[in-house]
Amino acid sequence: MRTIEVNLDKDPYKVLYSDIQQGIQTIQPESIDGRKVAIISDDHAANNNLDGLRKALSSYDIKIIEIILSPGEKNKELMVAENIIDKLLSNKFERGDLIIGLGGGVIGDLSGFVAGIIHRGVKFINIPTTLLAQVDSSIGGKTGVNSQYGKNLIGCFKQPELVICDINSLSTLPKRDLLAGYAELIKHALIGDAELFSYLQNNIKNIFNDYTILQEVIHRSALVKADIVMEDTHEKNIRAQLNLGHTYGHAIESFYKYDGRILHGEAISIGIIMAFKTSLRLGLCKADHLHLVEDHFNNIGLLTDLKSLNGKKILPEKIIDLMRSDKKVTNGSINLVLPREIGRVEIRNDVNENVIQDVLHETLHL
Ligand SMILES: NC(=O)c1ccc[n+]([C@@H]2O[C@H](COP(=O)([O-])OP(=O)(O)OC[C@H]3O[C@@H](n4cnc5c(N)ncnc54)[C@H](O)[C@@H]3O)[C@@H](O)[C@H]2O)c1
Structure with missing residues (x-):
């Protein structure tokens, strides 16, 4: 076993x-x-x-x-x-x-x-x-x-x-929930296992219909999480890396009041892309990295922006407000986990809110 x-x-x-x-x-x-x-x-x-x-x-x-x-x-x-x-x-x-x-x-x-x-x-x-x-x-x-x-x-x-x-x-499990889970699965690859990301790229067509592959990637993704948790159980430092995509994602989820229009994993997949876009604007990662991840998300069917969500118009000011009340805020600064490359991230609390505004406008197509 x-x-x-x-x-x-x-x-x-x-x-x-x-x-x-x-x-x-x-x-x-x-x-x-x-x-x-x-x-x-x-x-x-x-x-x-x-x-x-x-x-x-x-x-x-x-x-x-x-x-x-x-x-x-x-x-x-x-x-x-x-x-x-x-x-x-x-x-x-x-x-x-x-x-x-x-x-x-x-x-x-x-x-x-x-x-x-x-x-x-x-x-x-x-x-x-x-x-x-x-x-x-x-x-x-x-x-x-x-x-x-x-x-x-x-x-x-x-x-x-x-x-x-x-x-x-x-x-x-319905396909929508599988995909929502895949957002967290790939998040672990993006944080700490570049080889897992390559494996996912190479097997993209069979991930959900070949249970040997699915079992392999579940195990490898869970290992990244377990390793981080063992090093920092109570999120004093590196465990916060697991929040990649979550500062943006939680605010989007909260904006929709958890009414089912957007699932947690869907908000996280959009949040991960927003984190890459933030990194790119700050010169922390290369455009190639963003495009590779964005292409993978599009090919497998993960959300990369809010275009497909109909109904309540999303307001950037409200999202920033919600980001400020997320539990990842320290002394009033918004903490973001930002990709440096595939498989490596860093935690920043000094991102200018204008950059966050710009990323929100870009992702919301305003
Ligand atoms: N504690 C943590 O570290 C942590 C980490 C990530 C996410 N979360 C939380 O996890 C939650 C999201 O989890 P989720 O995506 O599993 O949502 P969920 O628990 O709502 O499950 C998604 C849907 O799948 C259904 N379902 C469950 N098992 C099924 C099965 N075997 N067959 C068919 N349907 C099934 C559920 O009834 C639900 O409709 C969020 O609240 C998020 O905050 C917690």
Whole structure:
């Protein structure tokens, strides 16, 4: 079984690449027998994976509590977390019990957050069922919910005990969500693995229909994330590199109020291109780099600008305002992760807002 060991000083864990059954079988019965196990999921993830998970858990002596939400980013709300906690406490959920998150990044962030705060922390297993969650959000222990003031502003670090990535769960994922996940997958190549970017370029036609290739690139992308998280678990310095595309992306997402018109990964793919355009304007990267990445994004079907989004007209001033309230702001300066070349980025907090304005106008075609 392919594995990534996330060797943190405190709370190390494994990411297993296996089917759910095999992954669950690695849990020692004595660690959960006699306990309650809460499964938190959403309709889509549960429709396709819950039966398999129930079957895998059937050999343990446990009481299962199922909490199945309707899908969507709107679940990342303090009120939803509170309702879940109330339901668990009313079922006498205890400190030694276990929460399993079964779903995409929304379910992972929400259920990890609940696991981090109920009884000041209970055991947590993450079973990511979207591409985005398998390459990114299930690793690293960042959990949380959104606020009316911005994305992920309320949360805590809560490392899982185990992550089980079953590639078969991706077979039911809509193409739009696959592509949204691909934005985070390629982000890791652009931050720290130029060879992975070349591999993606060479296999661009088969990434989504050849599961051997898909498994390979998920694993390599997740390795970049795991390596960074092991070096800087609490984002004191280099972990911030993982925010490539996120300062612009979060502001765009927030502008659309998480109503489904733009997915997180879509906002990030546009944000990555905006980060390259910012770098280019500052002379930090070459035009060739931007064009290579932009061509790759266009060829695979990732968004590179906001042209295709109809409806509410996006206002650059509002986006800058939202960028200022992102949690990546320090002492009022907007932090941006800027590419130097493919596979290397740097963090800057001194970018003149006129440059950001220019990039916004260019990307928004104003
Ligand atoms: N914690 C982190 O480090 C981190 C990193 C990146 C992103 N995130 C967060 O992740 C979230 C986005 O995650 P996402 O893209 O997975 O979104 P998501 O969880 O909303 O899932 C996308 C869609 O896929 C559906 N789905 C899930 N599994 C499925 C399956 N197997 N088959 C069919 N449909 C399925 C969901 O119901 C949903 O409709 C954002 O909130 C973002 O902030 C967190």
